[in-house]
Structure formats: structure tokens, C-alpha cells
Amino acid sequence: MGVSLKDVAQLAGVSVKTVSNVVNNFPHITPATRARVQRAIDDLGYRPNMTARHLRKGRTGIIALAVPELGNPYFAEVAGAVIDAAARHEHTVLLDHTAGLRENEVLVSQGFRSHVIDGLLLSPIELESEDLLARPAGPPMVLLGEREYDAPYDHIAIDNVAAARAAVRHLLALGRRRIAFIGARRESARQPAHQRLRGWREEITASGAVPQESLVVATDGYGRRDGASAMAALLDRGERPDALFAYNDTVAIGAMRLLAERGLRVPEDVAVVGFDDIEESRYGAVSLTTVAPDKAAIAALAVECLVERIAAPASAEPPAPRRIHPGYELVVRESTGNLPVRHRRGRGA
Template identity: 75%
Template sequence: MVSLKDVALRAGVSIKTVSNVVNGYQHVTPAMRERVQRAIDELGYRPNLTARHLRKGRTGILALAVPELGNPYFAELAGAVIDAAARHDYTVLLDHTGGRRDQEVLVCQGFRAHVMDGLILSPIELETEDLLARTDTAPLVLLGEREYDAPYDHIAIDNVAAARLAVRHLIDLGRRRIAFLGARRESARRPAHLRLRGWREELTAAGLPCGDDLVVGTDAYGREDGARAMAALLDRDARPDAVFAYNDTMAVGAMRALADRGLRIPGDVAVVGFDDIEEARFTGTPLTTIAPDKAAIARLAVDSLMERLTGAGAGEPRRARPGHRLVVRESSAGRPVGEGC
């Protein structure tokens, strides 16, 4: 293996100078950095990250636990976390909890703690008391919109504001019966209720109906759930002229059900989703959706762990609010004039 000493000899500098360049220290002149980098490239030197982490008493591994890797949102988020961790020379271990409380508690309490330096957890069923009972000392960062009164860093977008943005878009398009797909019978601090709350607040502010006849509950959030919810909604007396779905996969299922009934999107019913998964751009009718800043979510989560590991993040738990935006596509606004045929 090529060593730091080999690079130093080739560049004609000290081993310390090579180490400074490899570790990205700022106090190296551009000329010296270029000289060392040329030697690194010529010799094919690769730093021994395992040895580097072991010298600091770490494993060099972060864990990311999500409810469902088959869900496109979590798959895309995992990719963003892997990219963010790589910038700190960390590897990411992925775990799948299935959204089950026992699995989330197991991960939270330090299962596999011996192979990781910190944990990023996106919980579904975990309760505040589970977090307060945690004894594992590895840094923990929580993801997702469910709110907790616990002393851990939490990264989540503002669900209520995001939902209001989606509904306001539909109102501005002239829609007056806007339904919500994906309500759950659960704590008001969970994401489905936060998005439902935003839906209701925006409709109320506009003086539009927001009764239970426009809400369909589901037990899960997949395409089939969206299709069933949409079909149930269409079987009711008064058809909506727009639908805001809890997430994109439900919205995709809803669009399938609308097509099966011979209804036009957005002519008869406009559809808006949430998450901006890649599939949203490539459905038969591209889907309008709320796009959380997944790269920012990942970066903030990894940076929070790094700060806790180095001691720079000591103090009060961090409550970060990454941005979100509305991405308007054909499922609500139709095909732009002059585009396509």
C-alpha cells in the first residue's frame, strides 16, 4: 500500500504536510497543496479511513433507520444521507424498522451500537417516553415530522405550512371542493394530522368547506391505499374538484383510480402530492407536489451528529426546519400552452 511517507518523498515535503493536505487543513498554500495532490494522484494514494477513525476511538459508521426502504421518499433520503456522510469520510449502515414501535425502540436503545458512532432515526410509532428512557450514549438525531418533547436533535420541515401552500395553490386555480387523502386516527403531533391541519386551516381561511365528507382515512400510505381512498371518495354524493394526498405514492394511486373512472386530470379533478419523489415527474400526468429539501435534511442530520461527536454541538437540542417548495406540474395546472401536442 502507498503510505503518507511515500507521498511525502515523491512531493519532497514532510509527512505532516501531506497529512494536512489529506485532512483538508486550511493552512496550506495553494502551490503546496497542488504539489502534494499531484504526488497523491501519481502514486494512487488512498487514506486508510478505518485506521483514522480507530485512532479517534470511532467506527467510521453512522446508522440510518427508516420505516420502509421500499418507499421512494425514504430511498431518496437514504441516498442523500449517504452523500452527506461521505463528505465526512463516514459510511452509512441502513436499517429498516417497518414502522414498528418494538423495532424503533430496539434501534433507539442501542442495538448495533458497537458498530456505529451515531444514529439518524425516522420514527413512526416511537413515543416520547421511549426516547426519555434511552440509555445508549451514541448521538441521536430524529427525522420526520412527528414532534417529540425529548432532548435530541430533530430535523423536520413545517408540515402545516407546506400543506397550506399546496391547498392555496389549488384554491388559486379556482378549485372549491378540495379533499384530503390519508388521515389517520392517531396523535395530533404526527405528520398526517399536521398536514390535515394545514389543509383545514387554509380552506377555513378561504371560507371553503372542510368537513369530514372531504376526508378519507387510510391505514397505510402506498399506491394501493391512495387508489382505494380515491375510489371511496368518488363513491360519495358530491365529487371533489381537487385532491391533496398525504404523499406522492398515494397521489399516484389516486390518479390511477380517477383514470379508471374516466375522469380527466386536472380537468375534472386536480391532484397534489407531497415528497417530490422521482416518480412524480414521470407519471402519465406529471404530479404537482410539495418538495422537501431532502439534501438539506440529510446535511443537517449528518452535521448534527458530527457536532455531537466532536463536542461542538453540546448544549440544547437542535430544532432545524429545512425548506420546502411547491413544484407545479400538469396534475394541477395542466399542460402549458405551446408545450407538446
């Protein structure tokens, strides 16, 4: 049998109600009483029954996190941070994998598993604004990721244009002038790849140069193979860059492998910057300079927004949708020829 509130109350010499007030951090408990109850809790090893607590409020204590690809290191790291953040709010996380397919994202956003969750964190790739506007009433939802939407939901995303400009500014400061961009997409301009490409263009233009569109390569995906294939295509058509800004770290790592196979050195021949600061970027034969989104802040802000909306009374006027920009850093490593250093950027909403 587990330890009950009654057991704690008997040991502390107080009422069950007093123990409940201490456990729920209610005010108006004297410090001496609170300390006596806490000692009893510690001595008995009491743990609140979170399931019962949530059920009394008509909730399950479960939130869902839906991401495009759990095998992608960035999403795996964000998922871990979300689980940690949710635990601090006494919630369990149900993970869902959409494969980045619109039909799956629509299914998840419009109520799939809504009977078992209190709220949804969704990181979409192909979902459109009209899909979100057509969403029926259901559990609260918060959006993650850099794709832009005109929809009434909280959205947690770093400023992709500013982050991309910081990456390209670093390469320009090194004297690089033929800076390629790998990872462009052919779809909607709301995609994060287009925002990062926009940052590439804006920073090169601001330097007084003309962006060389022949150095832009679109990819079908964002994995290592895509990066290697894109770099091979660039070199095969005679477009030798002296620097590369890749859509993400896995694309950059694939491109770096191809450069090595072609006898080109990083950073001596081609300096490389990625995006995401996945763990792998720190431990390659040549460590990767990268834009590092604050994943812990992204997770914490997303969970806080969702928990706030879950807890809001149905009769209350909900807060206006928020667009929150967590911070990021440019982490300089060996792939651009410098000793490790961090340049902070982009904090705030």
C-alpha cells in the same frame, strides 16, 4: 501494497508529518509545500486509510440510518442523499429498516448495533416521546421526519402545516372548492398526517369557506393501493371532489389511477396535489403537482448535526437540541392543469 504517507513524503521531499498535515488540512503549511505534497498525492494515487483514521479516534466511521420503509420511494431518495452527505464527511452509512413498528424503532433508538456505529439518524413513525426520554446513554442521535417530539434531540423536519397550506392555496386559486384530503390517520395528533390535515383545514378556513370533513378519508397505509381504495370509498358514498390533496405522492398516484378507471379526468374533473416529489411523480401519464421537500438539505443538515455531536469532546457541554426546518417547494405540473413552475417556501430553522 497501497501507497503510504512515507511514499508521498519521499516523492515530495518532505517529512511524513508534513504530508499528514496536508492530508488533514492543517494550517501553517506554506502554499508551495502544500502544492508539492498535493502533486505527489495525485501522482501516486494516494488515498487516506479512513478506517485507521477513525479507529485512532476511537470511532468506527459508520453512522446508521433507520427508516420505516426502504421500498417507499421517498425514503429511498432520502437514504441516497444521506449516503452522499455522509461520504463528504468521510463516513459510511449502515441502513436499517424498522417497518414503522414501534418495537423496532425502540430497539434501534435504544442501542441496537451501538457497538458498531458512531451515531444514528432515525426517521420514526410510531415512536413516542417517552421512548426517547427513556433512551440510555449511547451514540448521538438525530431525528428525521415530521412527527413531533418533546425530547432532547436535534430534529430535522419541514413545516408540514405551512407546506400543506401552500398546496391547498394553489387548489383554491384554481377555483376548486370541494377539496378532499386523503391520508388522514386515527392515531396521535403528532403524526405528520395530522399536521397536513391541519394545514388543509387552516387554509380552507382562511379562504372564508368551511372545511368539508366528509371529504377527509383516513388510510391504514400510505401506498398506491391505499390511495386507490380511499378514492373509491369517497366516490362510492357520493362525495365527488373537484380537487384532491393527498398525504403523499404514492397515495395521490393510486387515487389518480382510480379516477381514471371511473372515467374522471385529471385535472379537468379533479385536480390533484401530492407530497414528496418522488421521481415517479414526474413521469406518469399525467405528471403530478406536489410539495417537494429539499431532500438534499434534509440529508446534509442531519449528517452535519450528527457529525458535530460525534466529534464533540465528552467533557464539553453539548449544544442545545435544535429543531431545524429545511425548505420545500410547490412544484406545479399537469395534475392541476398548469405548465411546470416552482414556488419556493419554507427556508430556515
